Amino acid sequence: MKFLISLALVFATPLASLAEVTVTDPWARASILASRPGAAYVTAESDKDDRLIGASTPIADRVMIHAVETDANGVGRMVHRETLDLPAGEAVNFAPGGMHLMLMGLSEKLVEGTIFPLTLHFEAAGEVTVDVPVLGVAASGPHEGSK
Template sequence: MKHFLGAAFIATLPTLSIAEVKVSAPWARATIIAGRPGAGYLSLTSETGDRLLSVSSPVAGEVMLHAVESGENGVSRMVHLDALDLPEGETVTLAPGDMHLMLMQLTQKLEEGTNFPLTLTFETAGEITVEVPVLGIAATGPEGTE
């Protein structure tokens, strides 16, 4: 449970100075069918430039970074990314229909109204854990955020 405790601590400190990467508006879609992967989204900003190396969560056996590519026949498919570059000063947004975090081997269904911790490991900033709220299955993003 060390991830969970870490997340609770960091969540109360929105302007943590050691976090060189700003993680904003994290959210995930509720899952209805057990055994299906979940999807998570967020925005990342690094003033100095950084690289997202890996993501993990106690609710998933593995968290993969996926991009969406449109194929020759117009059918889009998901492409696995090994890492995600964060250009200096730019905000990189993961959103439905675009890049996303794929939560594989969920240990529990993602229920709307609950939260789960997610730990992101960056090349420079190190580990940052955020609490991810689970929104409805038709949600397109958290309300009231940029």
């Protein structure tokens, strides 16, 4: 019993002070032209209320958080967001046609079969870096085109 109590204390201390964000299913679509921005997608989930405050990658000048909003005429347009809220325990999905990480000023075009690092900056959890696989130009999700 004494052992169980001390074990609980050991595990409770770090969890109480730090938020932890899990980033899964990163992917990007191959680009046809390096002059066009690329887009990367992930799923992010935090165990505490947190906020995505930015992202970066060595292959692009700048990474922007973009949402897609549909106007009154049903036309979707990209909207820049400075931050993105991550409510505790809620998985936030980035996907084509919705939230995405826009890779501005690519140093080279995204080639299918390659991988690049992407660092996400969270207000509470700090930095999380993931390896982003580049899938085919027609891929629409993280598991397609990855045989």
